Amino acid sequence: MGSLRSRLTAAVMMPLLALAMTFGGITCWMIHTTVSTASDRALVGSVTIIGRAIDTRVSVRDQILPLAVHLLQSRATPVPHYSVHDGNRLVAGTPWLVPPDDYDPRPGAKMPHHAPAGFPSSYRNTRLVSGYVDARDAEGVIQPAYLRDAVLEGRPVRIATEIRVLQHSGRPVAIQVADFLDDRTAYEQTYFLRVVGAGILIVMIAVLLFYGAITWGLRPFASLTAQIEKARKLTSSHFRLALAGDAPKEAHLLVRAFNELMMRTERAVDSLSQFTANASHQLRTPLAIVRVHVDVLERYGPSSPQGAVALADIGAAVTALERLLSQLISLARMDEQEHAIDPLEAFDLTGVTSNLVATRVAQADTAKMDIGFEASGNPVMALGHAVLATEMIGNLLDNAIRYNRPEGAVTVRVLRRNGEPSIEIEDDGPGIAPDDREKVWERFYRAPTADAPPGSGLGLPIVKALGERMGARVTLAEGRDGRGVLAIVAFRRAESRSDTFSDTYHASIA
Numbered sequence: 001m002g003s004l005r006s007r008l009t010a011a012v013m014m015p016l017l018a019l020a021m022t023f024g025g026i027t028c029w030m031i032h033t034t035v036s037t038a039s040d041r042a043l044v045g046s047v048t049i050i051g052r053a054i055d056t057r058v059s060v061r062d063q064i065l066p067l068a069v070h071l072l073q074s075r076a077t078p079v080p081h082y083s084v085h086d087g088n089r090l091v092a093g094t095p096w097l098v099p100p101d102d103y104d105p106r107p108g109a110k111m112p113h114h115a116p117a118g119f120p121s122s123y124r125n126t127r128l129v130s131g132y133v134d135a136r137d138a139e140g141v142i143q144p145a146y147l148r149d150a151v152l153e154g155r156p157v158r159i160a161t162e163i164r165v166l167q168h169s170g171r172p173v174a175i176q177v178a179d180f181l182d183d184r185t186a187y188e189q190t191y192f193l194r195v196v197g198a199g200i201l202i203v204m205i206a207v208l209l210f211y212g213a214i215t216w217g218l219r220p221f222a223s224l225t226a227q228i229e230k231a232r233k234l235t236s237s238h239f240r241l242a243l244a245g246d247a248p249k250e251a252h253l254l255v256r257a258f259n260e261l262m263m264r265t266e267r268a269v270d271s272l273s274q275f276t277a278n279a280s281h282q283l284r285t286p287l288a289i290v291r292v293h294v295d296v297l298e299r300y301g302p303s304s305p306q307g308a309v310a311l312a313d314i315g316a317a318v319t320a321l322e323r324l325l326s327q328l329i330s331l332a333r334m335d336e337q338e339h340a341i342d343p344l345e346a347f348d349l350t351g352v353t354s355n356l357v358a359t360r361v362a363q364a365d366t367a368k369m370d371i372g373f374e375a376s377g378n379p380v381m382a383l384g385h386a387v388l389a390t391e392m393i394g395n396l397l398d399n400a401i402r403y404n405r406p407e408g409a410v411t412v413r414v415l416r417r418n419g420e421p422s423i424e425i426e427d428d429g430p431g432i433a434p435d436d437r438e439k440v441w442e443r444f445y446r447a448p449t450a451d452a453p454p455g456s457g458l459g460l461p462i463v464k465a466l467g468e469r470m471g472a473r474v475t476l477a478e479g480r481d482g483r484g485v486l487a488i489v490a491f492r493r494a495e496s497r498s499d500t501f502s503d504t505y506h507a508s509i510a
C-alpha cells in the first residue's frame, strides 16, 4: 500500500529519473562525438604542424623532435604516437607506426590520392589550398593529411598521414600521427564516469529535496491522520478535526466535510437514542395499564364491577398500543425510504379523500360531529402515491376530529389552490397554541393540554415525512375567525389527460 509520501516521492522521482537517464544518454553521446572529432582534429593538426616544420635545408630530426614532443604533450586528448619516414627510413617517432601500404618511397613516385580530412564547419568562410588554410602549409605536399583506421600492434588505431616531397632530395616524407582507439575510449570513460557521478549526486539531492518538500506539504494531512488515530480510542462520537490556519484549501475542505459528517452522525445517533427512549416509554405506559388490570381481573374476576372496568381499560390500552405500533411502523418505513419516492404516480385526490371522510363519518367517535366534505365532484389528479396520501390525510383528519370539541365541526375540501391539487382540513376546536406550532412537528411531541385524547405524538411527523417523499407542501394555519386549525396539503400537479379534462370541466362549471 505504502504511504502517500512515498507514493508522491516515487511519482515525482520516476519522471525525474527518466529525464536524468535521457540527459545522461545524450551527454554520453555528445562526449563520444566531441572526443572523436577533437582527437581527429588533433591528429590532422599535428601532422600538418610537423609537416610544415620540416625544413629541407636543416636536418629533419633536429627540428622535428623538440617540436613534436612539445606539441603532443600539450594536447588535451589522448597522447598520440607519431612517426616520420624520410623515404623508407624512420627519422623520428615510433617504429611500429609504419607508412601506409600504398606509400612509395622512391623519388618522383606517383601514389594514389586520398581525400583530405576536412572539418568544413570550421573553415566555412575560408579558401583552402589543398585542404590547408595557410597556402604555405601546402608547399611540397603531395598528399594532404587524411585519416584512416588500421590495426597496429594488435590494437585498432586512427591514423592521420601526410606526404610531402623534400625539396633538397626530391624524396617523399610520410608524416604520421596515430591514436589508439582504446585510449580514446578510456579517455571518454573518465568523462562518462564524471557525468554519471554528477547525475547520481543531483538525483540524490533531488530525492532529499522532494521528500522534504512533500513531507512539508503533507504536514496538515499527517496531523489529521494523527487526530483520527487518537479519536478511534475515544468512545464518544463527539469529535471534530482541527487544522492550522495556513493549511491548504483542500485540507480545509476535507476537514469541513468530515466535521459536517460527524455532526450529522452525532445528530442521527442522538435522535435515534431519543427515539428509542420515547418509543419504549410510550410502549411501557399502555403495557403497565394492561398489567395492573390483569391483576385486578385475577383478584375480582371478569364479571365483578372492577373486572368490567379493567376489561374496558385493557381494551383502550390495547387500542392505543395498536395505534402506537402502526405509527412506529409508518415512521420506520419513512426513515427507510430516505429520498423522494420514484416514480411518483398520478392519483385522484377527490376519490382518496372522500373515501377517508366516509369511513370516519361512520365511526362512533364522530357521531355528534358535523363533518363536511366539499369537492367539485370531478377527479383532481395529483402526483404522489394514493396509499401514502391516504395515510397523510388520515392523520390530519384524525387530529381535526380528536382534538376538536365533542360537537365541533370539521370541513374537508378538495380544490385547486393556485393550480395545485390541494386538500384543506379545517376544524373549529381549540387550535394549537402559538408556542406549540413548531414543536408539533417533532417526534413524540404532544401539546400539554389537560384533557388531551390518547396519542403518540407521531402523526404530524409522519405527515411531514410523507409530504417530503411526495414533494407535497404541508402547512398548519389558524382556522376561520382564529378558531381551530386549518391544515393544507398542496400536492404536485399530475400532467395527465384526465387532469386536463377535469381542469376544463371544472372551469366550465365555475
Ligand SMILES: Nc1ncnc2c1ncn2[C@@H]1O[C@H](COP(=O)(O)OP(=O)(O)OP(=O)(O)O)[C@@H](O)[C@H]1O
Pocket (backbone or CB within 6 Å): 323, 327, 395, 399, 400, 403, 404, 427, 429, 430, 431, 432, 440, 445, 446, 447, 448, 452, 454, 455, 456, 457, 458, 459, 460, 461, 484, 485
Ligand atoms: N387539529 C388540531 N387541533 C389541536 N391540536 C392539534 C391538532 N392537530 C395536532 N394537534 C396537537 O399536536 C400534537 C401532535 O399531533 P400528532 O398528530 O403529531 O400526534 P398525536 O395526535 O398526539 O398522536 P398520533 O397522531 O401519533 O396518534 C397533538 O398532541 C396535539 O396537541
Ligand SMILES: [Mg+2]
Pocket (backbone or CB within 6 Å): 395, 398, 399, 455, 458, 459, 460
Ligand atoms: Mg395525531
